[in-house]
Amino acid sequence: MPNSLSPRHAVYAGSFDPVSLGHKDIIERGARMFERVTVGVGVNPEKSPLFTTQERLDLLQQVLKPFPNVTVACFEGLAVNFVRRCGAAVMLRGLRTLTDIEAEFTLTLANRALAAEIETVFLMASEKYSHISSSLIKQVAMLGTDSLNEHEPLEAFVPREVISAVRAKFQRVKREKGG
Ligand code: ADP
Secondary structure, eight states: OOSSOEEEEEEEEEOOTTOOHHHHHHHHHHHHHSSEEEEEEEEOTTSOOSSOHHHHHHHHHHHTTTOTTEEEEEEESOHHHHHHHHTEEEEEEEEOSHHHHHHHHHHHHHHHHHOTTOEEEEEEOOTTTTTOOHHHHHHHHHHOOOTTOOSOGGGGTSOHHHHHHHHHHHHHHHHHHTO
């Protein structure tokens, strides 16, 4: 583990199940502010995500190809420990709503108690993406499959590289459910 943490290196941790236009916007803006951004895909054995860890990493890697100072990795356990292992002194977070602010406030205080040397930096979500969440994407993917509609509804929520992966995943989920 590096002795000193770099204030020019930020870690953006989340579930990214899957990566959305909102996440991409925060990463892109973070990459302009910091020398390095590491995107950390959290692996929580108690949750069953839609996409496997490897699928989430692959999708992020495709979407983030244009940003040379952004790398992607996965981690288990506390996010602050991952931030430390990366040698970063900053944790990057996105804020969408008042509910987010409340939750993030508690989380930040907990993280500060665990690792006072790590500072959390918040970026306000862009107005065009502030309604986007992973659960909304899943709902749209599950319900928005009208073959007569030429317009792809997922385009408004996920980067274009992610659309076919979400579609394929939901076709499988529906087949498995016998729908
Ligand atoms: P989600 O809530 O969509 O599952 P994550 O749990 O992966 O996303 O969240 C990781 C971080 O990204 C959090 O700081 C969260 O507030 C932020 N975030 C999530 N969606 C957006 C969005 N649409 N715009 C800006 N920030 C976002």
